[in-house]
Amino acid sequence: MEEQKIKIEICCGTACYMLGAAELLRLENIIPDQWKDAVDISAIPCLEACSSDNLGGAPFVKINGELMSNASVESVCEKIFEIMKTRGGH
Amino acid sequence: MMKNDSLFVEMECCQLTKDGQSACGDDFQWERLENENRNIAVLSDGLGSGIKANLLANMTTTMAMKFIRSNMDILQSAETIMDTLPVCEYRKISYATFTIFDMQIGGKTKVIEMGNPPFIHLRHNIEIVPQNQKKLVSERWPDREMTISELRMEVGDRLIACSDGVTQAGLGRREYKFGWQRRGELKFIQDLITREPNISAKDIAQAVAYEALSINKDHKCIDDISCMVIYLRNPRVLRILTGPPFRKENDREFAALALPESGANKVIICGGTTANIVERELRTRVEIDLKLVRFSKGLPPPGKIPGIGTVTEGILTLTRVATDLENDSWEDSPPAAKTIIEQMMDSDVIEFIVGTKVNEAHQDPNLPIDLEIRRNIIKRLQDVLKQKYRKHVTIKYY
Numbered sequence: 001m002e003e004q005k006i007k008i009e010i011c012c013g014t015a016c017y018m019l020g021a022a023e024l025l026r027l028e029n030i031i032p033d034q035w036k037d038a039v040d041i042s043a044i045p046c047l048e049a050c051s052s053d054n055l056g057g058a059p060f061v062k063i064n065g066e067l068m069s070n071a072s073v074e075s076v077c078e079k080i081f082e083i084m085k086t087r088g089g090h
Numbered sequence: 091m092m093k094n095d096s097l098f099v100e101m102e103c104c105q106l107t108k109d110g111q112s113a114c115g116d117d118f119q120w121e122r123l124e125n126e127n128r129n130i131a132v133l134s135d136g137l138g139s140g141i142k143a144n145l146l147a148n149m150t151t152t153m154a155m156k157f158i159r160s161n162m163d164i165l166q167s168a169e170t171i172m173d174t175l176p177v178c179e180y181r182k183i184s185y186a187t188f189t190i191f192d193m194q195i196g197g198k199t200k201v202i203e204m205g206n207p208p209f210i211h212l213r214h215n216i217e218i219v220p221q222n223q224k225k226l227v228s229e230r231w232p233d234r235e236m237t238i239s240e241l242r243m244e245v246g247d248r249l250i251a252c253s254d255g256v257t258q259a260g261l262g263r264r265e266y267k268f269g270w271q272r273r274g275e276l277k278f279i280q281d282l283i284t285r286e287p288n289i290s291a292k293d294i295a296q297a298v299a300y301e302a303l304s305i306n307k308d309h310k311c312i313d314d315i316s317c318m319v320i321y322l323r324n325p326r327v328l329r330i331l332t333g334p335p336f337r338k339e340n341d342r343e344f345a346a347l348a349l350p351e352s353g354a355n356k357v358i359i360c361g362g363t364t365a366n367i368v369e370r371e372l373r374t375r376v377e378i379d380l381k382l383v384r385f386s387k388g389l390p391p392p393g394k395i396p397g398i399g400t401v402t403e404g405i406l407t408l409t410r411v412a413t414d415l416e417n418d419s420w421e422d423s424p425p426a427a428k429t430i431i432e433q434m435m436d437s438d439v440i441e442f443i444v445g446t447k448v449n450e451a452h453q454d455p456n457l458p459i460d461l462e463i464r465r466n467i468i469k470r471l472q473d474v475l476k477q478k479y480r481k482h483v484t485i486k487y488y
Contacts, residue, residue: 012378012390013362014405015451018458025383025391043378043391045369045401046362050451058451 005040006083008076009062013046016059023073024059030073031080039080097195097245098325098438099129101480104295106255106303106315108139115143116253116316119151120480121159129193130158133318135206135253137185143314146175150186158192164202168236169228189251191320193243201239201249207257207272210250211241215283217276218247243322248291250279252298255315259302262312270305290436291319325482328437329354330430332404333445333464334363335488344488345371347443348398354441356433359395361404364445368395376401387424400433402426405452405461412470415478440475442468442485 010016010024028041049060049067056069063079103118115138120131132154136146150171157167175184187205201209201220211218220239227235243249256275260266266274278301282289298317306312329352335344345368348357359365365376378393378401385391389410390403403426410427411434414420420431434440444464452461468485475481 011362012403013451014403014449014461015454015457017390017403017406019456021390022386022388025380025386028380029384041380043380043383043393044362045365045376045378045393045403048363048366050454051449057456058454 003038003087006038006080007062007064008039008041008080009044009047010041010071011047011049011058011060011062012043013048013050013058015050016047019058020072021059024061024071024076027073027076031077035080035084038084096324098323098482099193099195100291100321100323100438101129101131101191101318102290102292102295102321103131103133103316103318104292104299106299106311108255108314109311111140111314113141113144114316115139115147115314116255117144117147117151118316118318119155121155122480123159127195127197129191129195129320130155131191131318131320132158132188133206133251133253133316134186134188135255135314135316137183139314143186146184146186149175150188154188154190158190158202164236164238165226165228168204168226168234169230172228172231172234187253189318191249191251191318193249193320193322195243195322197242199241199243199249201237201241203237203239203251204234207252207254207275208237209239210248210272210276210279212248212250212279212283213244213246215280215287217280245322245324247322248283248294249320250275250294250298251318253314253316255311255313256298256302256317258313259315260305260307262307263305266305270302275302288323291321294321295319323438325438326356326436327354327439327441328356328358328433329441329443330358330360331364331368331443331445332360332408332468333488334361334367334447334449335445336447340488341367342371344443344445348372348395350397356437357399358430358433359399359401360408360430361402363449364404365393365395365401368398372398374398382425385425387422389424389426392426392429400429402430405464405467408464408467408471409462412467412474415471415474418478434475434481435479437481439482439484442471442483443488444468444485445488 049055061071101120107114132151134147134150136143189206190202193199222240258269261269295317382391393401472483
């Protein structure tokens with residue numbers, strides 16, 4: 001059975017966009033070619049995480065449903081790498 | 091019977107300046123007197139060309155607008171205009187033509203003309219010849235005859251007036267011995283409407299002006315060209331939902347305003363949270379094409395909700411829209427701002443549905459720029475859309 005893709009949802013809300021989501025939206029062009037078939041990147045109008053005090057700072061990204069605060073291209077790539085490692089291949 | 095309050099009067103003019111001149115020698119002014127349900131548009135062609143002609147034309151439109159608005163006697167108004175215009179030092183005369191459309195929606199429309207090519211009245215794309223027309227001549231200015239026509243406008247009717255730069259286009263070419271003339275212009279407009287029955291006033295004005303230019307020898311602008319069009323029609327409504335409602339219990343009612351059956355021709359949703367509310371309440375999905383990111387030029391890419399309309403980010407995008415409208419420049423705008431502006435330009439009525447709940451994250455001191463408060467941007471947009479683009483704007487807060 002084909003392994004499920006890693007689902008990455010990038011918040012496009014105002015605060016996230018200004019604090020780094022603009023760069024994150026280019027993720028598809030930045031990640032290594034061999035990862036491209038393993039990830040599914042989408043933009044979301046707003047994850048509505050920035051209005052909560054206890055979820056951390058913008059920008060927010062959801063990776064396989066798990067919210068990541070203060071996300072950057074590096075931290076998202078690290079997370080993808082981590083998930084791929086646990087799946088036993090990269 | 092016409093339903094007056096739901097009709098829209100589109101008034102547009104396209105002007106091309108004579109080659110080599112820094113100002114157009116024709117002038118156009120318009121005014122919408124909301125309380126009187128009345129719309130006035132004036133086109134004037136000043137003697138000669140360039141700055142001098144522009145000054146004559148501008149003085150004429152300004153005075154005519156003022157006199158007509160205050161219902162002053164027409165003959166007296168015309169005499170005052172002619173008395174006031176400065177005398178050309180070469181030609182020893184003062185002169186500027188004018189065409190005035192004074193339209194009372196649901197009532198009479200008065201057309202006052204002096205010196206311009208006779209206006210065109212179209213209904214179902216057929217020319218209506220004015221039945222009620224009289225001539226007025228001032229004793230002091232016997233060579234300046236005025237024509238006053240009274241008519242009734244019906245939904246779908248168009249009025250068109252132009253400067254002689256249109257009717258005399260092509261002069262000097264063998265096939266246009268006497269120029270394009272009014273009948274050439276009329277046929278061109280009727281062909282346009284046959285092809286596109288709901289064509290806007292703006293598109294007709296532009297098409298006529300550029301056709302006149304193309305008819306001219308070597309496509310040169312040998313005289314100032316102006317075409318003014320009035321189109322009485324049912325309004326095209328663009329509804330923009332932005333910001334979450336102050337009370338959550340109003341979310342459903344708010345979101346329902348995005349539905350096609352709610353009366354708007356087009357809908358735009360500006361704001362991430364707003365889009366989430368519409369998604370949740372109408373059980374639909376926003377689609378954002380990440381391929382557009384490459385062209386997004388500093389704004390989040392636009393998306394869409396199938397069957398509903400466009401979705402964009404909120405504050406940054408609306409601020410950019412306001413700035414671009416104020417500067418009259420959106421050719422190179424980011425796609426999100428450009429799509430909003432283009433939809434605004436294609437609409438007559440713009441309804442802002444504004445949720446007033448404040449997003450605290452927008453007050454974060456870490457944000458690189460100060461974010462404008464939503465209500466202030468909407469106010470800016472209202473001002474520029476009304477004053478500069480003659481749009482009818484309504485705002486409803488939630």
